[in-house]
Structure formats: structure tokens, C-alpha cells
Amino acid sequence: MKFLAAGMLWILGMTQAVAETQDNAQLEIESAKRSVIEIGNEISEIEDRLVSPVSTKASLYVAVSGGRFFKPLTLKVSGAGITPISYVYTQADVQALAFGGVQPLPAIDMAPGNHRVKIVVHGMDERQQERDLVYEGIVRKGETHLKMLLSIVDNAAQRSAVATLRTW
Amino acid sequence: MQKLGLLALAISAAAWASSATAESPEAGSDLVQQLNQAAVAAGVKATPREHALSKRIYLYHYFSGDQFAALTDSRADLSLLDADILGTVPDGLMDLGMQSHAIAMLGDNGIARQPGTAITWFALAQRASENDHWPEAFQLADRALSESGLLTPDQVQEAHYIQVTASAQQNQLDKAHSELDKMTAGTRWQSFARYNLMLAMMRQDVGSDELAEFIKNEISITPDDYNERSLRDRFLVTAGRYEMRQKHYPEAVHYLRNVSKNSSATPDGLLQYGWALSKQWQYDQALQPWRVLQDNYPIVNLSVLESLMATAYVAELMQGGIKSLHVYEYAEKGMLTGLEQIDRLNDDALLLAWIQQWEKRLPETSGNEDDALHPALHNLQDDRTSRALISLFSTAPFITAQQQLQDVVAMQNWVTERKQYLQNLQTEASDNNSRFAEGALLTDINAATERLHELDNSILASVDTLRAEYRQPFRFATDSEKADIAHIESLILEAGTDTEASAREANRAMLLAGLAKWQVHEQEPERRAAAEADLRARQKQAKELNEQINAARTMQDQMASFYANTDSHLSSMAATYTKLEQLEQHLAQLRSEQEMRVVATAREHLDMLKSRLKDYLATTRLSIARLYDTELRRNAKTGGLGDDQ
Helix, strand or coil: CHHHHHHHHHHHHHHHHHHCCCCHHHHHHHHHHHHHHHHHHHHHHHHHHCCCCHHHEEEEEEEEECCCCEEEEEEEEEECCCCCEEEECCHHHHHHHHCCCCEECCCEECCCEEEEEEEEEEEEECCCCEEEEEEEEEEEECCCCEEEEEEEEEECCCCEEEEEEEEC | CCCHHHHHHHHHHHHHHHHHHCCCCCCCCCHHHHHHHHHHHCCCCCCHHHHHHHHHHHHHHHHCCCHHHHHHCHHHHHHHHCHHHHCCHHHHHHHCCCHHHHHHHHCCHHHHCCCCCHHHHHHHHHHHHHCCCHHHHHHHHHHHHCCHHHCCHHHHHHHHHHHHHHHHHCCCHHHHHHHHHCCCCCCHHHHHHHHHHHHHHHHCCCCHHHHHHHHHHHHCCCCCCHHHHHHHHHHHHHHHHHHHHCCCHHHHHHHHHCCCCCCCCHHHHHHHHHHHHHHCCCHHHHHHHHHHHHHHCCCCCHHHHHHHHHHHHHHHHHHCHHHHHHHHHHHHHHHHHHHHHHHHHCCHHHHHHHHHHHHCCCCCCCCCHHHHCCCCCCCCCCCHHHHHCHHHHHCHHHHHHHHHHHHHHHHHHHHHHHHHHHHHHHHHHHHHHHHHHCCHHHHHHHHHHHHHHHHHHHHHHHHHHHHHHHHCCCCCCCHHHHHHHHHHHHHHHHHCCCCHHHHHHHHHHHHHHHHHHHHHHHHHHHHHHHHHHHHHHHHHHHHHHHHHHHHHHHHHHHHHHHHHCHHHHHHHHHHHHHHHHHHHHHHHHHHHHHHHHHHHHHHHHHHHHHHHHHHHHHHHHHHHHHHHHHHHHHHHHCCCHHHHC
């Protein structure tokens, strides 16, 4: 809250200074946009921290290393006791992954213990043939926020890609 | 650790505000440094892995074009402590239509030194050129081109275009030509640049031959694409007007004759073509393009209005005196019709209804969060009012005002959707709390503890069994094997050795007993391994179950602590909901004000049209009066009208 308060003070100071020099309509609209960003950030925090305890959560991220031999089109996550997740990739998403971005998927509520998870990434290989990369295995949920990173890594020797899952 | 994004905006804005009023222009801040100091002061801690993850999440949002998520996703917050990431924020702000914030951030010393900001400089160069701030636009484009590898080929061409135009606007023709030489031939940006350079050459009285040579490639073919054709026609119309002004009428006719029949420059081309022909005393031919113009375009089009006046003027030149009166009267009638149309349109209620109809065409969601703040300007509906106001759509004040209105409408849609979402989150939080209060987790823990207890007992029993087996002479024999051996041994005893036959029976039985014992002994290692493995598996299972129970107990404690604060959580959500409601009210007011601004912009345009039309009408009526006056004087000299009666 200290951050927020400091930020608000600066924002107020800025608004007063700018109002004298800029077009009022544009400033009013930018001010409303700032409010939208601020509230959007608050809702993101609420979603993350206030709906259910962090300890019941698990997060899945997706990264692509290389991206030459496999381009994702869709992703499906399933498993016992897990709300299924589906995602359809846009070209911009694929490009963002190729540039080194890590895609955050919606948080998963998970009870402690072992969970069998199946992740199927449907996509295109180097020759534009459709294929599936499948990860299936057991993840262990403890009392802390479980984080899982699905990496789709090029295997140049076999001219293909593999999906691996790392947890922490 | 939250709100780093907002803090980044705030600090940069403060830095910008202070630099705007600072006594020394050197007194810039260093946002990166300040942000890191603030983070340390706030106790922000993260492992290198968390930090790297946060940075890559930001990059994912940034590169996928979702700048709104990049700024609001709390998982990406930590990334803003990195100077290279912070350098990309102004670009995101530009995408969100927050130009003054982007400029504020770029005014920060810490950001300005950062490499990798070419796209932001480029976007700012675009804005500066749109606002006719040419010297500034040149400098900004130069800054963007210093890292041209970060721009797309099209953006590189546009940056060069801005530089050519900026030089041309400042009448620095040599510099403009030199910048033009850096451009790729055949691109649309090169054509735009050549057009602006042509205007600058005209300002310096370029000769006909040089002009013809300069534009020959641009006008040599008629493209199929409407926009390309419009640009080509614009070259022809502008060159034609220039040659007319220079009194080079054959050259003007040559250019204007080649204007296509369907492009944005066609009305102006037809009007000017008629004028060019009339300047060569080809009055009959001059009337033809004006007739086409009047038949095919709305009366409120400026070219049509001017052509009405021009038609009458040329008719007078052709027919002389009173015979052209009916043409003037026709022109007057047309202008009055135009005036009526403008008066009909110049009505706040009608314009407001038209604008609101346009707003409804904005889709509620397009899948991209950026659209919540700055959606692309939407197409207008095709109706009578839109067609009558077509010339309004190319005016910068109207486009800006309409874009701002669309931004406000998009924000209203976002607020409506988020209110519903927040209500869902509140319900989910309450439901979670109720479920926890029912104690399902505790019941599960107790059941698991019971299972663990049973497992522990079975393990102890197995240990006892193993120990007992180890003491046996023939270990791990099955009950059936034990029974068989006991039975054979009883047969041996029963048989005895009294007779030769019984001794033989006894020996056979002893042989069988030996075989059975040997078999038991043979299978002992395998059975022993299986029994020990079974024990180890159950011990492992018990250990895992124990860990699981401990984790569940820890979770139960954490959940108890979490749900003890449910009221506080719900109250935080309610506070955010109230903020949404306040923003909703503010946006409703802003929308209403912005609608009136758009209406005012449209009315200004209509007033301009009306004023121009009144000038044409006054000129036409004066001509009519002059014709009557001349005729009256002529009749008076010859005996008046009575001579004809």
C-alpha cells in the first residue's frame, strides 16, 4: 500500500502540472485510462491473492526454445482434480513465444499430493505437418504455490521438438 | 511488490512534469534508479528465477501486442525493475493512446539512455508529423532510424518519409532530395514523400519540364487499388492546379484529363479540369466535367458547389448577358438546395444521433485487451448523413475527437465487463469460505490419518511376520507346502522300517519330503525379496501419506488464516468495485462531453461549408443582379421592354 500511496501522490502532482500545458480532453481521457490500468492491476491482484489461498494454487507457464521444428496451434491441460485448460494460439502469441516470452496460463486450484497431468500441444512441424507434443506425468503439490514450466525445445539432431515439464 | 507498473508511470510523469517547469533542462530523473530504490525501500525480494520469469511474462504480453496485460499483470510486475524492460513501456503506452505518459517516460534520463526504444521514437515521430511539428518529427525519426534494425521495413520507410516531408516542409529541398534517395523505390511511403517534396518544389516555382520529369513515374499507370489510384490522381490534380496558376493551360489540361473516374481526388479533378478547359476558351467542353460532377456527387461537396458557380460563369461567357440568366438561376437553386441540406445537418440532435449510431458499431470485445483503451477507429455506417458528411472524415480534428470518443466507449465496455467479473470473484471467494467452513479438508485429513494408522499397523504386522519367518527352518513356505511336508513326514513315521516293503515306502516318502523341502528352499530368496519389497512399498506409501497429511495440515492452517480474513478480502473487493462504479460514472460524463465535442467538430465543418456556400451564393446573386441591371440599362437605352411587346 505504501507503493500505491506514493504512486498516487506522484500521479496527482503530474495531473496538476500537465493540465496547464496539454489539451484538456486528451488529458481527461488519459487520466481515465490511468484509472483503468490501476483498477485492472487491482483486479489482477484480487484474482491472485484474495479469492483463494496462494498455497492451493498451481501455475503453468509455457516457453518455446528455438521454435524451428514446432509451432503451437492449441494447448490442452487435463488431469484428475484439475480444471481443464484450453488455449488457441494466435500468430502474435507464437511470435511472442519465439522472442523468448513465457506464456502464463490461468491459475489452477490444486489439492496437496500427487497429480497426474496431461498436456497436449497440437501444432505444426517444420514441414507444416500437424503433430502433437504430449507431456504426461505426475506432479507433486506441496503446501506452497506450485509453479510448472512446460518447455517446448527443439531437438536439432532429430529435427523435431520435445515437451518437458519443470516444477518448483 | 505490487504496483511497480503504476509507480513507473507516476515517477516518470512526475519527472516529466518537473522537467517541464524545471529551471535547468538538465535536471532529469533516473526512473530506473528511483524505481529500484523504491523497491528496496518497500522490501521487494525475489529470487533470480522469479525475476527472470516475471521478465519473460512481460515480454510475452509485450510481443503479443497486449500492452494492457503487460502493465496490469501482477506476475510481470518485477520485470519493471529492469532498465531494458522499462524502456519498452513508453511504446506500450503509445499503443494504449497515452501519449503524454509515453513522452513523460522518455523525458527520463534513465529511459532516454536505454537502447531498444526505436519503436517508441518512431511512434512519437508519427505523432509529431500528424501534428505538423516538423523539426521535432525529423529529430524523432532520426532517433528511431539510429536503431533501424528494431523497425520493420515498412516502419523504416515511414521514418524516412517523415524526414523527407519534414525537410520539404521547411523548404530544405536538397536535404529532402538526399533523404528521398535513401528510400526504397516503389513503396507507398516513397510516393507520399515524393508528393510532399513536389509541393515544396512548387513553392519554389519549379519549371514545367522539371515537374513533369519528377512525377512521370508516379502518373504513368493507373493502379487498380483505390488508395493507390487516389494518390496517383492527387499528383495529377495538384500538378494541374499548379500549371493553371502558372498559366500553362495545355500542361494543366494534360494532367487533369488523366485523372481517373473513381478516386478520392476525382471531384476536385473534374472541377479543375473544367476550369483548365475554360481558360483555353473551350467553354462547351468545360461544362462536361462539371455536369458529371453535379450528377454524381452530393450537393454539399465543396467541388460540386464551386462547379455550380463556375457553370453559370462559363455560360455567361459563352452566351453573353441575359441568355445565361437561367444558368445562374439553376446554380442559385442548386446552392439553395445545398444550403438547406447543410441547415438540416447542422442540428445537434441529428448529429448526436448519428454519432451514437456509430458508437453502437464498436464491438464489445475483440479478444485484445488493448482494445479496452484504444481500439482502432471503427468504420462508420453507410447512410445518408455519412455520405453528406464525407468531407468531414478527412479532417484531423474530427478523427482525433472521434477516436477519443471511441476510447471512452471502449473503456465503458471494459468497466461493465470487469464489474461482472469482480462480482463473480466475490461470489467465488464467499463460496470458497463456506466450503472451508464446512470442514471438508479437515474430514479428509482425519480420514487420511486413519488410513495411515491402518497402514502403520499392517507394516508392524509384516515386520513381525518377517521376523518369525527368519526363525523358521524352511522360510517363506506357503501353508499348502507346509501341510504337504507335514503330511509326508507323517507318512514316513507311519510306514516305519519293519519290513522291506515299508522301508521302501518310507525311503520314497523321505525322498518326496526332501524334494518338497528343496523346492521351498529354492523359492525362498524370491519370496523373501517379494515380502521385503512389499514391506518397503508400504513403508514408502506410509511416508508419502504422512507427508501429504502434514502438507494438508499446513495448508489447513494457512487456509484457516486466509479465510479468517475473508471479510477483509471481500471489503477490498467491494472497494475496487466502488472504484469501478465511480469510474463508470466519470466515463458516462466524459462520454457525454466527448459526444458534444464531436458534434461541435462536425458543426464547425458544416459552418465552414455554409460560409463557403454563402460566398458562392452571394457571388451568384450579384451576377444575376448584374445581368438584370445590364439588361435594364440596355432596354432603357433602346426604349425599354415596351419595344418587344
